[in-house]
Amino acid sequence: MxxxxxxxxxxxxxxxxxxxxxxxxxxxxxxxxxxxxxxxxxxxxxxxxxxxxxxxxxxxxxxxxxxxxxxxxxxxxxxxxxxxxxxxxxxxxxxxxxxxxxxxxxxxxxxxxxxxxxxxxxxxxxxxxxxxxxxxxxxxxxxxxxxxxxxxxxxxxxxxxxxxxxxxxxxxxxxxxxxxxxxxxxxxxxxxxxxxxxxxxxxxxxxxxxxxxxxxxxxxxxxxxxxxxxxxxxxxxxxxxxxxHMEENAAKLVKMRDRIIAALTQIPHSKLNGDMAHHLPGTINMCFEGIEGEGLLLLLDDKGICASSGSACTSGSLDPSHVLLAIGLPHEVAHGSLRLSLSEYNTEEDADRIIAAVPEVVEYLRNMSPVWKEMERGELKHIL
Amino acid sequence: MALYSEKVMDHFRNPRNVGEIPDADGIGEVGNARCGDIMKIYIKVKDGIITDVKFNTFGCGSAIASSSMATELIKGKPISQALELTNKAVAEALDGLPAYKMHCSVLAEEAIRAAIKDYYDKNGIEYDKSQFPEPDEDKEIHED
CATH class of the missing domain: 3.40.640.10 (Type I PLP-dependent aspartate aminotransferase-like (Major domain))
Incomplete structure (x- = not known):
C-alpha cells in the first residue's frame, strides 16, 4: 500500500x-x-x-x-x-x-x-x-x-x-x-x-x-x-x-520496462507476449523455451524478485494460463512463462537485479531440462 | 506456511545427481511437455547394483526435488530394491508434498521403473512384465 x-x-x-x-x-x-x-x-x-x-x-x-x-x-x-x-x-x-x-x-x-x-x-x-x-x-x-x-x-x-x-x-x-x-x-x-x-x-x-x-x-x-x-x-x-501522477509514473515505468525487455529478449529462444503498441506501462510477460515457470519463480524469489507465471504448476491445475493459450501459445511454451509487474516504487537497481537474475536462472533450469537438451541436440525442434 | 517443506526446497535448490550418463545402461523418460513435466533418469548397473544414477527434469520445483530425492534413494542399491521404491516413499523422504503435487513423486517412481525396464530390454534380461505397467499419461494420480 x-x-x-x-x-x-x-x-x-x-x-x-x-x-x-x-x-x-x-x-x-x-x-x-x-x-x-x-x-x-x-x-x-x-x-x-x-x-x-x-x-x-x-x-x-x-x-x-x-x-x-x-x-x-x-x-x-x-x-x-x-x-x-x-x-x-x-x-x-x-x-x-x-x-x-x-x-x-x-x-x-x-x-x-x-x-x-x-x-x-x-x-x-x-x-x-x-x-x-x-x-x-x-x-x-x-x-x-x-x-x-x-x-x-x-x-x-x-x-x-x-x-x-x-x-x-x-x-x-x-x-x-x-x-x-x-x-x-x-x-x-x-x-x-x-x-x-x-x-x-x-x-x-x-x-x-x-x-x-x-x-x-x-x-x-x-x-x-x-x-x-x-x-x-x-x-x-x-x-x-x-x-x-499517472503521466510521470507511466514514463518512468515504460523506460524501466523497455530496458528489461531489451535485455531479457536477448535470451535465446524466448518470446515477449502481447502487442507492445497497446500495452500497460508496467507489465512484462515472456516465455522461455525448455523450462517450467514454477522453478523460475522459486529461484527468482531466492534472489529477492517476486514474479508470477502462467504455468500449470503455479495455478494448481494441469493446464497453463488460459490467457497464454488464448494468444495461441502451445502448452509446452506457455508452461515456461514469466510475468513481471513493475510499479513506480521499483528502482533502476531493481531492474538491474532482474536483468542479471533472469538469464542466470533460465540457463540453470535449461541445463537440467531434458526438453532443452533435446532441442539443443536437434532431436526436438525449437518452437520459439 | 510455505508451499514446500525445507527438504523439498533443499533438493530443489541443490539437486543431487543432475546430469546425463552418456554410456548409461538404462534410460527412462516419462511425462510430457504439454503437461509441464518430463523426467529422464539414467542408470549404470553392475552386478545387479545401481552404481550411478543421473537425472534431467523439465518441471516444477517439486518435480525437480522428487527426481533428486528418488535418485538419492536408489543410488548404490540393488535393482530389486529400486523396483520397490514407491512414490509415497519419495514424498515421505521429502517430508511430504502438497496433495496436488503428488504426481511429481509418481513420475519419479515411473521414471526409475522405465530406466530399469530399458536396462532389462537392452541386456536381454527376462522379467515379469506385470512389474512394468505402461504409465498412463492421461491419468494423473493425486494421492493424499
Missing part, C-alpha cells in the same frame, strides 16, 4: 470508528468520509458520484455487473453475451455459470496472437438478442490494452450494455467512462496501491443495476452491508494519487 493510503485509512480504524448508517456524530463523520471518497473516485473516472458503488473487490464488481445485465436482458428475452477468451476468471466463470445454469449463449471473441480484439469483431458478433458485451480494459497477464472507446461506441450504437473489467487499467492509464462509452466498470483498490479486499462498480445512470446482496439500504439499495469505511477512504486516496 502507498503511504498516502495507509495514512488516509488510519483515522477510520481509530478515532472515526463510526458506522455511516448511524445518526450520531461519529457515524455522520464516517458518512461524510464515505461520500467524499465516492466523489473522489467518481472524479478520477469521469463519473458522477451516484454512479459509484463500493464493493469488496473487482471480482464482486464483475459478478454483479454481468449478472445484473444478464438478468435485465433475460427479462426482455435477450440471452446472448459477448466477451473474449482471455478475460479474468471472475468474468469467464460467471459467464460459464450463466450458460450452464440459465441457458445464456456466450460468444468468446478471439484475441489473436497480439492479444487485442477489435471493435469491428465486436460489432460483427452483436445479435438482436445480445444483452451484454463485457471486455477487459487491459489484460492482467500480458498487459495488452483493448480499444475500449471504439468497442464502447459500437455497443452504444447497437444499444447493448457494455461492461469493462478495468482492474488493471485504472490508475495506470487514462480511463474516462464518459469518453470511453462505458456503461459499467469494475476496479480493484490493490492494483493502485490501495488496500486489498475493496473495489468499485461504476454503473452509468440509466443502466439498471440489480443488487446481489440484500439487506440494508447501503449503496442506494444496490449493495447491502456495512461499508468498509477505512479501506474505501484509503482506496480513494490511493486512486487520487495514482491519477495525479
Amino acid at each position: 502507498s503511504r498516502t493510503a495507509i495514512d488516509a485509512m488510519l483515522p477510520y480504524l481509530d478515532k472515526i470508528y463510526g458506522n455511516p448508517s448511524s445518526l450520531h456524530s461519529v457515524g455522520q463523520r464516517a458518512k461524510e468520509a464515505l461520500e467524499a471518497a465516492r466523489a473522489d473516485v467518481a472524479a478520477c473516472l469521469g463519473a458522477k458520484p451516484n454512479e459509484i458503488y463500493f464493493t469488496s473487490c473487482g471480482s464482486e464488481s464483475d459478478n454483479q455487473a454481468i449478472r445484473s445485465a444478464a438478468h435485465v436482458g433475460a427479462q426482455k428475452g435477450k440471452k446472448h453475451i459477448i466477451s473474449t477468451t482471455f478475460e479474468h476468471h471472475a468474468v469467464l466463470h460467471t459467464l460459464e455459470r450463466l450458460k450452464r445454469e440459465e441457458g445464456f449463449e456466450v460468444t468468446l471473441l478471439d484475441v489473436h496472437s497480439n492479444g487485442v480484439v477489435t471493435a469491428d469483431e465486436v460489432k460483427a458478433a452483436i445479435r438482436p438478442d445480445t444483452c451484454l458485451v463485457t471486455i477487459m480494459y487491459a489484460n492482467n497477464e500480458i498487459g495488452t490494452v483493448q480499444p475500449i472507446r471504439e468497442i464502447g461506441a459500437v455497443c452504444r450504437e447497437a444499444k447493448v450494455t457494455f461492461h469493462t473489467d478495468a482492474v488493471q487499467a485504472v490508475g495506470h492509464i487514462p480511463v474516462n467512462v464518459a469518453d470511453d462509452n462505458i456503461d459499467m466498470l469494475s476496479l480493484s483498490a490493490h492494483k493502485f496501491h490501495g488496500p486489498k479486499g475493496t473495489g468499485v462498480l461504476y454503473c452509468r445512470n440509466g443502466v439498471r443495476l440489480i443488487p446481489f446482496i440484500d439487506g440494508g439500504a447501503q449503496e442506494r439499495n444496490k449493495r447491502a452491508g456495512t461499508e468498509n469505511i477505512a479501506e474505501i477512504v484509503a482506496m480513494a486516496a490511493a486512486l487520487k494519487e495514482s491519477c495525479a
Whole structure:
C-alpha cells in the first residue's frame, strides 16, 4: 500500500470508528468520509458520484455487473453475451455459470496472437438478442490494452450494455467512462496501491443495476452491508494519487520496462507476449523455451524478485494460463512463462537485479531440462 | 506456511545427481511437455547394483526435488530394491508434498521403473512384465 493510503485509512480504524448508517456524530463523520471518497473516485473516472458503488473487490464488481445485465436482458428475452477468451476468471466463470445454469449463449471473441480484439469483431458478433458485451480494459497477464472507446461506441450504437473489467487499467492509464462509452466498470483498490479486499462498480445512470446482496439500504439499495469505511477512504486516496501522477509514473515505468525487455529478449529462444503498441506501462510477460515457470519463480524469489507465471504448476491445475493459450501459445511454451509487474516504487537497481537474475536462472533450469537438451541436440525442434 | 517443506526446497535448490550418463545402461523418460513435466533418469548397473544414477527434469520445483530425492534413494542399491521404491516413499523422504503435487513423486517412481525396464530390454534380461505397467499419461494420480 502507498503511504498516502495507509495514512488516509488510519483515522477510520481509530478515532472515526463510526458506522455511516448511524445518526450520531461519529457515524455522520464516517458518512461524510464515505461520500467524499465516492466523489473522489467518481472524479478520477469521469463519473458522477451516484454512479459509484463500493464493493469488496473487482471480482464482486464483475459478478454483479454481468449478472445484473444478464438478468435485465433475460427479462426482455435477450440471452446472448459477448466477451473474449482471455478475460479474468471472475468474468469467464460467471459467464460459464450463466450458460450452464440459465441457458445464456456466450460468444468468446478471439484475441489473436497480439492479444487485442477489435471493435469491428465486436460489432460483427452483436445479435438482436445480445444483452451484454463485457471486455477487459487491459489484460492482467500480458498487459495488452483493448480499444475500449471504439468497442464502447459500437455497443452504444447497437444499444447493448457494455461492461469493462478495468482492474488493471485504472490508475495506470487514462480511463474516462464518459469518453470511453462505458456503461459499467469494475476496479480493484490493490492494483493502485490501495488496500486489498475493496473495489468499485461504476454503473452509468440509466443502466439498471440489480443488487446481489440484500439487506440494508447501503449503496442506494444496490449493495447491502456495512461499508468498509477505512479501506474505501484509503482506496480513494490511493486512486487520487495514482491519477495525479499517472503521466510521470507511466514514463518512468515504460523506460524501466523497455530496458528489461531489451535485455531479457536477448535470451535465446524466448518470446515477449502481447502487442507492445497497446500495452500497460508496467507489465512484462515472456516465455522461455525448455523450462517450467514454477522453478523460475522459486529461484527468482531466492534472489529477492517476486514474479508470477502462467504455468500449470503455479495455478494448481494441469493446464497453463488460459490467457497464454488464448494468444495461441502451445502448452509446452506457455508452461515456461514469466510475468513481471513493475510499479513506480521499483528502482533502476531493481531492474538491474532482474536483468542479471533472469538469464542466470533460465540457463540453470535449461541445463537440467531434458526438453532443452533435446532441442539443443536437434532431436526436438525449437518452437520459439 | 510455505508451499514446500525445507527438504523439498533443499533438493530443489541443490539437486543431487543432475546430469546425463552418456554410456548409461538404462534410460527412462516419462511425462510430457504439454503437461509441464518430463523426467529422464539414467542408470549404470553392475552386478545387479545401481552404481550411478543421473537425472534431467523439465518441471516444477517439486518435480525437480522428487527426481533428486528418488535418485538419492536408489543410488548404490540393488535393482530389486529400486523396483520397490514407491512414490509415497519419495514424498515421505521429502517430508511430504502438497496433495496436488503428488504426481511429481509418481513420475519419479515411473521414471526409475522405465530406466530399469530399458536396462532389462537392452541386456536381454527376462522379467515379469506385470512389474512394468505402461504409465498412463492421461491419468494423473493425486494421492493424499
